Amino acid sequence: MKKIAVFASGNGSNAEQIAHFFSDNNDVEVSIILTNNLKAGVLERASRLNIHSLVFDRKSFYHTDNILNILKEKNIDLIVLAGFMWLVPHNILTHYPNRIINIHPALLPKYGGKGMYGHHVHEAVIAAGETKSGISIHYVNEKYDEGQVILQKELKVLKNDTPENLASRIHELEYEYYPKAIEQVLTEL
Ligand code: GRF
Numbered sequence: 001m002k003k004i005a006v007f008a009s010g011n012g013s014n015a016e017q018i019a020h021f022f023s024d025n026n027d028v029e030v031s032i033i034l035t036n037n038l039k040a041g042v043l044e045r046a047s048r049l050n051i052h053s054l055v056f057d058r059k060s061f062y063h064t065d066n067i068l069n070i071l072k073e074k075n076i077d078l079i080v081l082a083g084f085m086w087l088v089p090h091n092i093l094t095h096y097p098n099r100i101i102n103i104h105p106a107l108l109p110k111y112g113g114k115g116m117y118g119h120h121v122h123e124a125v126i127a128a129g130e131t132k133s134g135i136s137i138h139y140v141n142e143k144y145d146e147g148q149v150i151l152q153k154e155l156k157v158l159k160n161d162t163p164e165n166l167a168s169r170i171h172e173l174e175y176e177y178y179p180k181a182i183e184q185v186l187t188e189l
Contacts, residue, residue, distance in 0.1 A: 002186045003031040005076040007084040010118075012042025014082035014103065014174055019049050021179030028186060031074050036061065036086055062089050071095075077189055080182055081140060085117065088140055100140040101185060103178050105170045107152055108136040112145030122163035122170070130157050133166065135173050137181045151181045 004022070006015045015033055022028045033046040033053045046053035060066040068091050071079070079092070081102040088100060104112055106121045111133075116124070125133045134154035139147035153173050157166060 001026075002028045002077045002189065003075055004028065004078050004080055004182070004186075005071055005074070006030055006033045006042075006080045006082055008033065008035055008040060008042040008082045009037045009085040010040055010042065010083045012040060012045045012083065013171065014178055015042050016045045016049065017175040018080060018082065018179050018182060019045075019051060021183075028183070031076060032070070034067065034070075036084075042083075058086075061086065065091055068092050068095055078182070078186060079140075080178075082178070083117075087142065087144065090142065093140070093142060098139055099189065101150065101182070102138055102140050102145070102147070103174055104136045104138065104145050105133075105167070105174070106136065107132070107134045107154065108138060108145055108149060112136075114144050116145065119163045119167065122166045125157060126161060126163060126166065133157050133170065135170060135177065137178060150185065151177060153177050 006018060008015045019030045022030060030051055033042055033051050035042055035055055038055050043053055056067055079096055079100040106125060111121050111124050132154050134152055136149055137151045138149045141147040155169055155173060
């Protein structure tokens, strides 16, 4: 049995899609959903999905081994970031080399880095007059959005696109490809 921990800071729609994708797979389970945000929508989703969840604060994440120890106790094989807003600390990075992945709602290396999240990304893509955008699934390192890319999928930016409808089409791509990419990464562990 391969075990996944999902980290999310917000709504958690990707986290839910991932949980659904693996729900009837006997070899893979989403064992825990972790968040830094007590008000994150992902917490309600976790309880509805019957997945154990945990809220942590900045101090325990960056200045203790508490979170690492929980991941170890649960025998987590892969860490999946899905809208998680904080950098992953050194202790977790070194314990999970090539076992932490993220999804970014643009074609990295463009439109990545600190401050490039959610609507900021789509606003920047539209303002720059890009004709295409997409998703990037990548390994996580100590910098925002800079780890090695695993998979990218493109879509067209339409003439009348607003950040909202671009975001919605990007989400559809994410739902389709993130779970499959996770499955692929798990087979290579
Ligand atoms: C997604 O667009 C993802 O690419 C980005 O954050 C967003 C999370 O959305 N990293 P949700 O919380 O899964 O709905």
